[in-house]
Amino acid sequence: MSLLRAAAWVLLKEMRTEWRTRELLTTTVVFVLMVVVLFSFTFDPTREESRRFSPGLLWLSFLFAGSLMLNPSFTREQANDTWQALRLAPVEPFAVLLGKIGANLLFLTLAEWLLLPVFGVLYDVSLLRVLGSLAGVLLLGTLGLCVVGTVFAAISAQARMRELLLPVLLLPALTPVLIAGVEATAGLLEREPRLDWTWVKILAGFDVVFLAASYLTSEYLAEE
Amino acid sequence: MRSPFLLPVAGLALVGAAAYAIFFVAPEEATMGAIQRIFYFHIASGWTAGVAFLLAFAANIAYLAGRAPKWDWLGVASVEVGLAFCTVVLITGPIWAKPVWGIWWTWDARLTSTLVLWLLYVSYLALRSLVEDPRRRAVACAVFGVFAFLDVPLVYFSIRIWRTQHPQPVIAGGEGSGLDPVMWQVTVLTMAALMGVMALLVWQRYRLEALRQQTAELALP
16 A cells, blocks of 8 residues: 555544544634633733734644644554554554644644634734735644654653653744744734745745654654 | 773863863953853853764664664763753853843843753653653654754754844854964863763763663563
8 A cells, every 4th residue: 555545544544533522623722712812811912912922822822732632643542552553554654654644734724724713803913815825834834743743742652741741842842833933924914914935944844854754763653 | 900080080180171271371351351261161061062962863863773772871871961061051151141241141043042952852851751661762762862953953043043142153253253372272172171071971871871771671570
């Protein structure tokens, strides 16, 4: 079975599991909603301020959400004793990892898009006019988050205190995504929206470097 | 058999000689005055930490390639020692910055990337302490170490574009830069002393890890 086909099967499996309960997506959406609301209490933003804070707030809440929602990716397999079956499947280990990265990317992107309108309303920023560019920036940043996050979730699944460990491992590593994502989004939310390609290139570079690194290390993650 | 104290004493003497040179041989810097003397330890610690992390990266790759436990031991030894030198950089920096810049800390490119680097390797040690099984721990740490090291240039470039205030390199920074020859010699001496101490500490920590492993294997299940 080809790599992409096998990855698609894993992705389908993840989607089916999620569809049965929908618990990952609902919890993540509610979590980000809480963060977005609580932030406004700590800053009490005026209109001009919220334009300045909102890109950072947006990305930070997505980063927190990602570092929490990626946990079940592997712990759920362990709890259900299905990890063994996935490891023994006659496909490349990278296919399993890629399928999981794809599933996490899909779930987190869905959550982001559900929250964008709420965010636009609560913080009074107009997102509609830059929707295309924003979608691209969000996709690149979320992909980077999911690639590194899924690998680190596989690592932390073997540790004690795994729910706490994943954010500890993940958040400092995502510094480039946070900075580049926030700066690119800030450019889009200015009075005269502009897309700064430097940041887009950094996001894309991050994705490429870590996709390659996860390809090279995937066989070690699948070991017993 | 040679004395086990020989190398540590030699290392200590070298650091003592460097400290003497810093305070009594190196000339006083024209604008900053005496505080500039901290620069010798600051720069040398930074380079030493970098070399230690590079060593850890090489050890991580070697472990993944061959699965010899010794590479895992070298990995943790270099990360711990590198982290110690990185801490020295983060402490001496603000001590220098307060009188010269007037502030302890600023979110400048090098300061921020050094802090993120420090955080990355602290989380490496957190991961290490939380995985029980030695084989799994070695694999998890090696993979994380590779990812962390690859992240460092990305962190540095993204932060550098974001902002910069750190003094430009004086040693090879183009026109107008350049170091007094005596300052140069003192820098090189300090660098040699700290590299020597780093190598010693890594070696000791490596042996400690090896002994720990052996005793763990001897223990009854």
